[in-house]
Amino acid sequence: MEKNSYKTMPRPRVSGLSHWRWQRMSAVAVLILMAYFVFVVTRIGTLDYQAARAFLAIPYQALALALLVVIGVFHGTLGAHVVIEDYVPVKSGRHALILSVNIIMAIIAGASLIAIASIAF
Numbered sequence: 087m088e089k090n091s092y093k094t095m096p097r098p099r100v101s102g103l104s105h106w107r108w109q110r111m112s113a114v115a116v117l118i119l120m121a122y123f124v125f126v127v128t129r130i131g132t133l134d135y136q137a138a139r140a141f142l143a144i145p146y147q148a149l150a151l152a153l154l155v156v157i158g159v160f161h162g163t164l165g166a167h168v169v170i171e172d173y174v175p176v177k178s179g180r181h182a183l184i185l186s187v188n189i190i191m192a193i194i195a196g197a198s199l200i201a202i203a204s205i206a207f
Contacts, residue, residue, distance in 0.1 A: 105164065105167075108160075109161065109164045109165070112160055115153075115157045115161075116158050116161050119153060119154040119157065119158075122150060123150070126141075126147065130142075142202075143205055148202055148203075148206035151202050152199055152202050155198040155199060155202065156195060159191050159194060159198075163188065166187045166191075167187070
């Protein structure tokens with residue numbers, strides 16, 4: 087009997103437990119930070135532009151917003167990876183698509199953090 091070649095052998099299973107845990111932990115963190123920022127937005131809604139900028143220039147407000155951006159983008163990236171891995175075949179360029187998502191999300195996070203820094207400093 088001939089030995090199976092590497093092309094016909096099924097690929098080894100990789101546990102998704104770590105990915106799942108990070109997805110759940112980031113979801114809880116985003117939920118807490120979003121609840122906080124709903125409160126913040128209700129307070130900012132009555133302020134004029136300069137007062138709202140001054141309110142967001144408070145260091146802990148800027149830090150919380152930066153955390154929301156970073157954790158939110160991380161959570162979104164994990165979710166996009168799951169969708170791509172589930173629905174895009176390897177032959178269709180799954181790895182290139184995941185790389186593209188990573189780059190786009192990094193650009194979004196970078197631009198958001200630059201905007202927050204320009205208000206805070």
